[in-house]
Amino acid sequence: MLTDTGVKTAKPKDKAYRLADSEGLFIHVMPTGKKFWRMRYRSGGKEQTLTFGPYPSVSLREARGMRDNAKDMIRQGVDPAQAGKLAPVLSAAREEDSFESVAREWYEQRKDLWRPRHAHDVIHSLERDVFPLIGTLPPGQMTARVVLHVLKQIEDRGAVETAHRVRQRMSDVFVHAIATGRADNDPASVVKAALRPVQRGRQPAITDLEQAREMIGRVEGSAAHPVTLLAFRLLYLTAVRPGEVRGALWEEFYELDGSDPVWVIPKERMKMGRDHIVPLTPHVVAVVNALRPFTERWPHLFPNTRRPKTVMCENALGYLLNRAGYHGRHVPHGFRSTFSSTMNERYPQDHAVIELMLAHVSRDKVAGAYNRALHLPRRRELAQLWNDLILEGQVPVEELVSGKRKPVN
Template identity: 40%
Template sequence: MTTTTTAHRRNTQLSDTACRAAKPADKPYNLPDQRGLYLRVMPTGGKLWRWNYRYHDKQKTMTFGIYPDVPLALARERHDAARKLLAADHDPMAERKATKAARAAAAENSFERVARQWFDHWKPSKSPAHAGYVIRRLEADAFPLIGKLPVSEIPASAFRDVAKRIESRGALDVAKRVLETCGQVMRYSVAHDLAPRNTAADIKPADILPARSKTNYARVDTKELPALLRAIDRYNGRIRTRLAMQLMALTFVRTGELIGARWDEFDLDAARWTLPADRMKMRTPHIVPLSRQALAVLADVRQLTGDSPLLFCNDRDHRRPMSNNAILAALDAMGYKGRMTGHGFRGVASTLLHEQGWPHEHIELQLAHQPRNAVSAAYNHALYLPQRAAMMDAWGDFLDGQRADNVVQLARVA
């Protein structure tokens, strides 16, 4: 009993104080700790944690780091883990090497790296415009949050956080699409043995994102926009209604704001439409920069209005605006009943402009969504006006390309 107690004391006598106090000598020497762990003190002053063990009749020495970077408690923890592996007939050093290799492989297979591999595999069958949308969405919204995480270790909650962050800025459709694209990347990861499972599939958009109202604000998918624009151009009803739909697509103002438009609100030389506060939902002024396409539509409208102060006057009384349902009735007659409304042009524009990387604050100001108080109203309505003008010019060119079924990028101006 006495011999055992003495040995126990000898095996547990090492402390942080003793480790710190150990001085180098002419030759290396060991300070033993419990169960075979020891601190090797080198002539140069270095102190190394070591453990000698035998595996399949071979003598081996395992290191656990340098003191004081690895303190005594951590060295004991690593030593205990190695002893458990040895007791289970595993070589601790071989297991550590395999673990390091696995971690290195996981780091190599980060979400961004695998996503770009997937993109190169996926894009050849897609149009350049669509492929560009997808990679820009990942670069803007996914890579900053999860790009460095190994695909084998990304939890479902990470994809949730990506989608919720996008949704928080009002880009609901973008959030859904990014979540869908992340799922495609993860399926690619599973197919190529880079991840054990597709954790993005654990989340459905409906689980975390609010539903869009389809009753009041029905709108076509962005893929249907080219067909819709061509249908508007071919509309054989009233010319004034066709022009109203064309101008709404180019300016994405609210229906009431459009049909109540007056010529004295327009400065065609400055390519600007200024809506007064009493005609705005937010009760503050609103400026709409006019693209060359919008100016061309206005020139056609001018030929129809005669002496009416209104752009879109009622056929029976030129002192009154056209019916609030005129645009909706025209869309219904074109085959878009229940699928598109005048308000829907705003949602389509918001989605595509966000996808193309235009700043959220510029888009929100152009949609007149920004809440404004009386003090800031006079300032905010003209905020970012040069940038918004560039955005509206790009939007007009984009719609021309969509109408002609050509690839036109909504190029963002820095």
């Protein structure tokens, strides 16, 4: 199968030649250097060739999506070339009826009804996982097989719950397309059963302190980018949610050179819709400062290594744990349970403050009012006690970044 690099670096020769991908798809490299996506198939007993468009205007992922759509037409007894159904597909990027255009129209009508954080998650998931594959296709031309192909790409990287969320968002887009006369059915509504089920219940977590230290030692001793390892350390030192670490902005950190440094996570990024103040220990400040040579030029502490204007991949920390042998035993979110179990066992009198450190909001109005008192001095003390406990036996932060990896650029 082809790769983006292989297609990009293919050089022209004296005669045109083909580089095969899979299932009939190939890139046709012309002597002039121009490259065209084409597909070979049989119709009526004869071999046919279909042209999808030029590279790089049509990417490898888009060409594969077009191939899958064409093959689905063939299975339904429709010759895509003769029916002329692929022409709108290829030009849809310049029209108002592409899936991406319809999805953005749907999003604009609804985003004001959602919290900013949720609105960002919705459009970001479509931009990351859907538009690159099928954004140029008209929703009225898409089939369940095409939709399932998109969702399987998400599922195959281990993000099963994300695949289900994206399926629901795609379904909402199709319903909008039906209501506005740009589709006749919702293919996303019928593929749910074909996805792996989401395993509900408590997320796996190691709550024994000694075992947690051993796990951290194995993870931090693995071959990984220093930025990913620093994200991992910030996660378990602060016990905030993984998404709050991934989305951390430099502008959210205050007084790092002072005596009372804090990280103020705005309500737009918090699950409960309230600002969350995280008192920072010297250990955490050291992690933040260690990040500066790598990512200070970007808004986020943890940018994506390939697309640094976006945040780190949502599964990066999970992959780190999995590679160290903790798949199914501990997930990034599990450090909140590790912290809660350890600290509540040692300091039961501070249960309410510990809950506040986890940004848990009590359903009891009186308790909620109590939480508004913040208790920052005690939270800072407990944070230091937790850091001292969990870091026992771990390498210093300087060693964590001493590899030969280059900064994010």
